[in-house]
Amino acid sequence: MQTAAVSEASIWWLSQGWFLLGGALLVIAASLSLRQWGDSLIRAYRPQRLTLGSPDELVPPTGALRRFTPGVVRIFSNAPMLAGLVITGFLLVAFVVPGVLAPYGPEETGKTLQLIRGKITARPFPPSPPYPMGTDMRGRDLLSRILFGTRQTLTICLAVAALRLAIGIILGGISGWKGGMIGQQILSLGTVSASIPSLLFAFVFILAIGPSHGFGVFLLGLGLTGWAELTNTINAAVRWVKSQRYIEGALAIGSTPGHIARRHLLPNIMPQLLPAVSLEISAVLLTLGELGFLGIFIGETFYGYVPQTIRTLTSTEWAGMLAGTRLSLFQWPWLPLSPALAFLVAILGLNLLAMGLRTYLDPMQSRLRN
Amino acid sequence: MFVLVSFFSFAALDQPVLRQLYTSLAMVGTSSVSLFHFLTNFSEVGDRLANVGLAYLRSMVLLLLSVALGSGMGLLLGFAAGMRPNSPQATAVSAVSFVGVLTPSFLTSLFVMLAFVRYISPAVGIRFILLSPSVSVFDFRRLLAPAIVLAVRPLAYVTQVTIGALQEVIYTDHVRTARAKGLPPRVVLSRHVLRNVALPVLTSINSSFYFSLSSLLVVEWLFNWSGIGLQLLEAVSKRDAETASYLLVSVGLTMLLINTAVKIAMRHIDPRVAESESVIS
Numbered sequence: 001m002q003t004a005a006v007s008e009a010s011i012w013w014l015s016q017g018w019f020l021l022g023g024a025l026l027v028i029a030a031s032l033s034l035r036q037w038g039d040s041l042i043r044a045y046r047p048q049r050l051t052l053g054s055p056d057e058l059v060p061p062t063g064a065l066r067r068f069t070p071g072v073v074r075i076f077s078n079a080p081m082l083a084g085l086v087i088t089g090f091l092l093v094a095f096v097v098p099g100v101l102a103p104y105g106p107e108e109t110g111k112t113l114q115l116i117r118g119k120i121t122a123r124p125f126p127p128s129p130p131y132p133m134g135t136d137m138r139g140r141d142l143l144s145r146i147l148f149g150t151r152q153t154l155t156i157c158l159a160v161a162a163l164r165l166a167i168g169i170i171l172g173g174i175s176g177w178k179g180g181m182i183g184q185q186i187l188s189l190g191t192v193s194a195s196i197p198s199l200l201f202a203f204v205f206i207l208a209i210g211p212s213h214g215f216g217v218f219l220l221g222l223g224l225t226g227w228a229e230l231t232n233t234i235n236a237a238v239r240w241v242k243s244q245r246y247i248e249g250a251l252a253i254g255s256t257p258g259h260i261a262r263r264h265l266l267p268n269i270m271p272q273l274l275p276a277v278s279l280e281i282s283a284v285l286l287t288l289g290e291l292g293f294l295g296i297f298i299g300e301t302f303y304g305y306v307p308q309t310i311r312t313l314t315s316t317e318w319a320g321m322l323a324g325t326r327l328s329l330f331q332w333p334w335l336p337l338s339p340a341l342a343f344l345v346a347i348l349g350l351n352l353l354a355m356g357l358r359t360y361l362d363p364m365q366s367r368l369r370n
Numbered sequence: 371m372f373v374l375v376s377f378f379s380f381a382a383l384d385q386p387v388l389r390q391l392y393t394s395l396a397m398v399g400t401s402s403v404s405l406f407h408f409l410t411n412f413s414e415v416g417d418r419l420a421n422v423g424l425a426y427l428r429s430m431v432l433l434l435l436s437v438a439l440g441s442g443m444g445l446l447l448g449f450a451a452g453m454r455p456n457s458p459q460a461t462a463v464s465a466v467s468f469v470g471v472l473t474p475s476f477l478t479s480l481f482v483m484l485a486f487v488r489y490i491s492p493a494v495g496i497r498f499i500l501l502s503p504s505v506s507v508f509d510f511r512r513l514l515a516p517a518i519v520l521a522v523r524p525l526a527y528v529t530q531v532t533i534g535a536l537q538e539v540i541y542t543d544h545v546r547t548a549r550a551k552g553l554p555p556r557v558v559l560s561r562h563v564l565r566n567v568a569l570p571v572l573t574s575i576n577s578s579f580y581f582s583l584s585s586l587l588v589v590e591w592l593f594n595w596s597g598i599g600l601q602l603l604e605a606v607s608k609r610d611a612e613t614a615s616y617l618l619v620s621v622g623l624t625m626l627l628i629n630t631a632v633k634i635a636m637r638h639i640d641p642r643v644a645e646s647e648s649v650i651s
Contacts, residue, residue, distance in 0.1 A: 195625045196618075197584030200602070204614065207606050286474050290588050293476040294603070322476070326592060329480055330487060340477040347472050 074360060081356020084278075087349025094150040102144035103132075106316045109139040124332050133341075134334035138312055142321070142338045149316035154346075156218060156288060156298065156317075161281045163223030168230030168276075175231070176238025187235065190228035198226040199287050203294065211296050218298055222284055233276045237269040244268075271361035275354040282350035289343040292319020293326070293336075318342055422601070422616045429590070429597030430624075433582055436517045440524030441575045447525070448532025448571075449559075455537050464533050470526025475585035479519040479592050486515050501594050516593040520585065524578035531574035535567045542566075568639050576632040583621060 075081055094101055113120055116128045123139040125131050133143040171190070175183035205221035241247060241264065250260050291297065299315030313320050318339045325336035451463040486498045498511050539545060540563060548558045590599035598617050605613040637644040 195622055195629075197580070197621070199584050199587055200618065200621065203587065203603075204606055204618070282472070289474050290476060290585070293588055294591060329484060333480075333484060336480055337477075340474065340480060343474055344472070344477055347474065348469065351468075351472050 075356075078356050078359055080352045081360050084349050084351070084353030084356050087345060088353050091150055091154065091346055091349060094147045095154055098148045098150060102141075102147040104141040104144040106145050106148040107140060108144070110135075112139070124335065126332075127334050127338075133338040134332070136313075136321075136335065142334065145316045145321065146318060146339060146342045149318050149321065152298070152315060152317040153285070153288070153319065156215070156222075157281050157284045159215075159219055160222040160284045161277065163219060164227040164230060164280055164284075165277060167223075167227040168234055171227070172231040172234025173238055176235040177242060179239070183235070186231070190231045193225055194228035196225055198222065198283075199290050201225045202287060202291060203296065206291070206296055211298070214298055218288075222287060226280070226283060226287075230276055230280060233272050234269065237272040238265065241265055241268045271358070274361060275358045278350050278354035278357065282347045282354075285343060285347055285350070288319050289322060289340070292317075292322040293340075295323045297323050418613055419616065422613060422620065425597050425601040425617070426620050428595065429586060429599065432513060432516055432520065432590075432595060432597060433579070433586065435513065436520035436582055437524050437575065437578050439517060440521035441528045441571075441578060443521075444525045444528025445532055445571065448529040448536065451529070452533040452536030453540070453559075455533070455540075460533070463529065467526040467529040467533075470522055471530060473522065473526075475519060475523070475588050476592070478522050479516075479589050482515055482519050483592065499593065512593070512595060516589050516595050519589050519593075520582045523581045523585070524575070527578055527581070528571060528574050531570050532567060535570040536563070539563050539566045565639065569636060569643070572632055572636055572639065576628060579628050580625065583625065 075085070099105075110125075110130075113122055114125060114130070115121070116125055116130070123135060124137050125135040125139065127134045131141050131143070133141075133146070135141055136145070171186050175186040201224070202218075202221040205224070206217050209217050209221075211217060247260065247264060250264055255263070297317060297320040299313060299317050299320040301313050301320075313323075321339040322336060322343075325339075328335040329337075447463060447467075451457075451460040454460055483499060491498055496511055498515050500509075500512055545558060545562050548562045586597065587599035587603065589595075590597045591603055594600070598621060602614060602617045604610075605617065
């Protein structure tokens, strides 16, 4: 049975597998153009009691003007926030109800031979109208598998980020509030932890214990490093809040520590905390992808005769899809590139969200240009 | 829970404290890290150390080349874009560099590999990517592709930081005064702007080293460049703890050295850094 060669470069470059990346760039461009519109919206909401020095419409709305504008309106003048919200919203939908977005089921295989772009083609099928991101060796649609895998991938990321956040809040809070000797020791512990690249640590840790133990190994391997930056951020934020007069006042009227933490500390470190959490999730995603590329992932495979005897993945996790596809690059480039693009889009979305949140939550700060 | 138990037994933390203390003291005499072991098994340890040193050398060549390439081009690009911060070209440059910082190294390396194998090698007639291990060590042709991959992130990051720093500096009073005095733009740039931009750029070069060092594992493995990353991968999968520990220590020492060098350079550029450090500690 003779089959046509499918891995022509032109097909790949022009294929529709790029629509995820293209869509992300389109969202960014659209929100950049929407910014003008958002600025005029903010001006429309300008309360009459605020009179600015000059009615110069070219000056972007900053400071007090931004502070008195409703939050929903301010999102529209914040391009990164808008783009990040769209991408993370998409991820969230895929997290909760992947079946709504996915064209096929995660384990659904079509016919063995199909007519694609006028050629009779064997599995794996290249990116083409029936399969937007191509299929794997068993003929399962990669886009559907990526969408169904969002839940598994993001669950790991959120768990690891939660562990890092817990470590960061405890250590950063103590070092920021107490300061002194303990604070210095904690910060230098963070410096030591930061000097170990988290990919190296995770790699050695997970291989030493064995990746077959599953979720827990990955949680610890990824979560025990990488908290240093978060600790430093929280430490600086807490130190800044502690030096404010309202904390002095709260202490003077005899507020309990719990009350101070809830009423004063937490709301005031939020503008630093929320973007840091978003960045942390994306950092975990990146490390997870690199581990998967090296062949370490959560999930099971079995060896079976498909066209030849090959490894088949039974879970739909992105890192697993990336694993072992290195040498398929020249023959079937969509096998490694499709999950890698999914990683890029998710990381891009989370970082844009962080960038937008930083501007959005800090009304005193002048808006970010670009 | 099971994971925790297995980790503790792996690190021998489930033993009684005195047993742990005894074992670790006994290890000092027998372990390969000790001076005694080094002197008695000189040739074996020496071989291993020579291997590690060679791998380290290969990695450092790659790392230095990529960071120098990336940060040099990033500085040029950043200055080109940062001097006209509101032009569409500058917006495009900063958008592309934003995406460039975030692109995972495996995606970049896949693209670079595809480009080299499909387009560049046939056009030039040189095989830049050789995946068989039996090739001579310092082959410049094999160095090019991984160096480009590792340079992407420093390039994007340094560009971003330079644009950001320039946006703050070019609107400051002393630069405005220098311009108002009628100094030529070249002098304003070199004497009044460059020194103020140098500090954040130097910090960004420091973190570029960190980026590159952490993605060394993936890139060396993909391009079959037998440096620290690839050796570590092999050592860990062969359970060769000695070689792995030598390699990890060399990575840590390198980070420490680079950090220190950057700190010293920062003190020379900006005396305020030295002052603020002496006030804190």
